Amino acid sequence: MLSLLLATALAAAPAPRATPSAKAVVHIPRLDKLSGLLGFMSRAGTYSAMARPASWGSEFHPFLTVDPFRPESLASVGMDPAGPATLSYVDRGKVSCVLLADPKAFQAKAAEALATGGPVKTTTAKGLTTVSAPRGTGRAGYVLKGQDVCSFATLYDDDDLQQETVKLMGKAPAPDARLSKLPGAVYVLQGSRVVGLEATADTLQAEGTATQLPLPPFQASSASPYGALKLDGLLVSRAQVAPSGLSQAVGSVRSSLQQLCANCPPEKVDAVAQVVTQQLTGHVLVLVDSVQVKASLRTPEGRFFAPRQGVAAEVKDAEKLKAALAPLADFPGAQALEDGYALALRGGTVFVRQKGKQLVVGNDEAVVKGLLDSLSDKGARLPHAVDFTADPKRVARALSQVSLMDVMANQQLAALFAMSAELGLLLSNSERISGWLDSAPGGAHRFSLTWALPAAGEKPAP
Structure with a gap:
C-alpha cells in the first residue's frame, strides 16, 4: 500500500522536461494558472x-514572440x-518545452520565424522531427x-544544445518529488534550491527548500x-538555534568583534564566547531597527555599525552568565x-547587557x-x-545609502546598489515582507516568504 501511495504521489507531481546542463529551470505545470x-x-x-x-515575453520562447499570460497568444502559435511549460x-542558450494543441499551427509559425535566419534544415528519425x-x-x-515540442536557441553555431534537446525529447520527463511537496503556479529550480511561486493581486508567496x-x-x-x-523595525526575527548550531551562531559575532578590536586578546575573546555558548538555550531574537551609514561600507566597521541592531538570547543560568x-x-x-x-571598538561601541536570563548585545545604545x-x-x-518580518520601506531607505564609491570598489555592494535602483521604488510602495524557516x-x-502590496486602491507612497 505504501509503495502504491508513493507511486501515485510521484505520478501526480509536476514533471519538468529540463535539460541536464541547465543552470536554472523554470517550470509551469499549467499555463492557465498564472x-x-x-x-x-x-x-x-x-x-x-x-x-x-x-518584459517576460522574450524569455518564454527562444524564437517565437508569445505572451505566456494570454491564452489567445499561446493558442495563436x-x-x-x-498545458505545461x-x-x-x-x-x-535556452530550451523551452511545451505541449501543443495544434502541432501544424506551431510548425507553420516556427517555419516562418526560422526562415528569417537562413536555410531551414529538417530531419526525421525515431519518431522525432528536428528543425x-x-x-x-x-x-x-x-x-x-x-504534441510535445522542445525549442532551442544557441549563442554559437554548434550542435551540442540541439543534440541535448533531441535526447531530452527521446524520453519521458522524470517527476521531481521536491515539487510535489511545494505549493506553486511556477517553480524555479537552481542546483539544490527549489522555490514554488503563487500569488494574488496583492500578495506574492514563495516557498522552497535549499541545502548548503x-x-x-x-x-x-x-x-x-x-x-x-x-x-517594529527594518527586520525582526525570532528563532531557536539547535544545540549543534550554537557555536556557529556565536562564532559569527565573535569574529566580528575580534576584527574591530585588534587589541582584544583572542584567547580571552574565545574563552568568553565558549562559556556564553554553553549557557545559551538557543532562543534568539534579532532586531535591526534601521540603517544609518556613517563610514564607508568598504570597511569592516562601516558594515558592522551601519545597521542599528540588537540581539537578545535566553540563557540557562543568570548568575553563571554574569560570571562568564x-x-x-x-x-x-x-x-x-x-x-x-x-x-569601545573601532568605529563605534558595542553594548553587552543582561536582564535576568536574557543576554542582549547590540551596536546602538537606544x-x-x-x-x-x-x-x-x-x-x-x-x-x-x-520567523521574520521586514519593513520594506526601511529596507528601501537602507539600500539607498550605498554610495557610488562603494559600488565601484565592491561587487557585493554593487549588487545592493543595483537592487536599490531596480526594487527601491517597489519596496517603498510595499506593505510588508514576512516569512519563516525550518x-x-x-x-x-x-x-x-510573503511579499504584500497595499490593498488595491490605496494611495501609493510618493
Missing part, C-alpha cells in the same frame, strides 16, 4: 521594470494554454514528438520567550555598566535599551523554528 502571478506582477511592475509581465537556461536554422551567431530550432545555506541548524519549540513580543561576562571588564576600552559592559525594556516573562508558541533532513532548510 492569473494570480499576472495580477501581482502587473501591480509590482508599476514600480519595477523587472517585474513587468511584458499552436500551444496548449492549459519548462524553460531551461544553459550557458550557451533548425541559423540565427545570429548561433542556431535555433525545435524537436517535435507528437550559510545558516546554523534550527529546531522548532513549543514556546519561545520572545513569542509574544511585538516589535566578567572578563570583559579587562578588555581595552571596556566600561562597566550597571547591568553589563560597553566596549536600540539595546528599547530591546531590554520590551523583554518580559511572557512567552508564546512559534509555529516555525524561525530545518530539514540532510542539512537542508525549508523556507517561506
Whole structure:
C-alpha cells in the first residue's frame, strides 16, 4: 500500500522536461494558472521594470514572440494554454518545452520565424522531427514528438544544445518529488534550491527548500520567550538555534568583534564566547531597527555599525552568565555598566547587557535599551523554528545609502546598489515582507516568504 501511495504521489507531481546542463529551470505545470502571478506582477511592475509581465515575453520562447499570460497568444502559435511549460537556461542558450494543441499551427509559425535566419534544415528519425536554422551567431530550432515540442536557441553555431534537446525529447520527463511537496503556479529550480511561486493581486508567496545555506541548524519549540513580543523595525526575527548550531551562531559575532578590536586578546575573546555558548538555550531574537551609514561600507566597521541592531538570547543560568561576562571588564576600552559592559571598538561601541536570563548585545545604545525594556516573562508558541518580518520601506531607505564609491570598489555592494535602483521604488510602495524557516533532513532548510502590496486602491507612497 505504501509503495502504491508513493507511486501515485510521484505520478501526480509536476514533471519538468529540463535539460541536464541547465543552470536554472523554470517550470509551469499549467499555463492557465498564472492569473494570480499576472495580477501581482502587473501591480509590482508599476514600480519595477523587472517585474513587468511584458518584459517576460522574450524569455518564454527562444524564437517565437508569445505572451505566456494570454491564452489567445499561446493558442495563436499552436500551444496548449492549459498545458505545461519548462524553460531551461544553459550557458550557451535556452530550451523551452511545451505541449501543443495544434502541432501544424506551431510548425507553420516556427517555419516562418526560422526562415528569417537562413536555410531551414529538417530531419526525421525515431519518431522525432528536428528543425533548425541559423540565427545570429548561433542556431535555433525545435524537436517535435507528437504534441510535445522542445525549442532551442544557441549563442554559437554548434550542435551540442540541439543534440541535448533531441535526447531530452527521446524520453519521458522524470517527476521531481521536491515539487510535489511545494505549493506553486511556477517553480524555479537552481542546483539544490527549489522555490514554488503563487500569488494574488496583492500578495506574492514563495516557498522552497535549499541545502548548503550559510545558516546554523534550527529546531522548532513549543514556546519561545520572545513569542509574544511585538516589535517594529527594518527586520525582526525570532528563532531557536539547535544545540549543534550554537557555536556557529556565536562564532559569527565573535569574529566580528575580534576584527574591530585588534587589541582584544583572542584567547580571552574565545574563552568568553565558549562559556556564553554553553549557557545559551538557543532562543534568539534579532532586531535591526534601521540603517544609518556613517563610514564607508568598504570597511569592516562601516558594515558592522551601519545597521542599528540588537540581539537578545535566553540563557540557562543568570548568575553563571554574569560570571562568564566578567572578563570583559579587562578588555581595552571596556566600561562597566550597571547591568553589563560597553566596549569601545573601532568605529563605534558595542553594548553587552543582561536582564535576568536574557543576554542582549547590540551596536546602538537606544536600540539595546528599547530591546531590554520590551523583554518580559511572557512567552508564546512559534509555529516555525524561525520567523521574520521586514519593513520594506526601511529596507528601501537602507539600500539607498550605498554610495557610488562603494559600488565601484565592491561587487557585493554593487549588487545592493543595483537592487536599490531596480526594487527601491517597489519596496517603498510595499506593505510588508514576512516569512519563516525550518530545518530539514540532510542539512537542508525549508523556507517561506510573503511579499504584500497595499490593498488595491490605496494611495501609493510618493
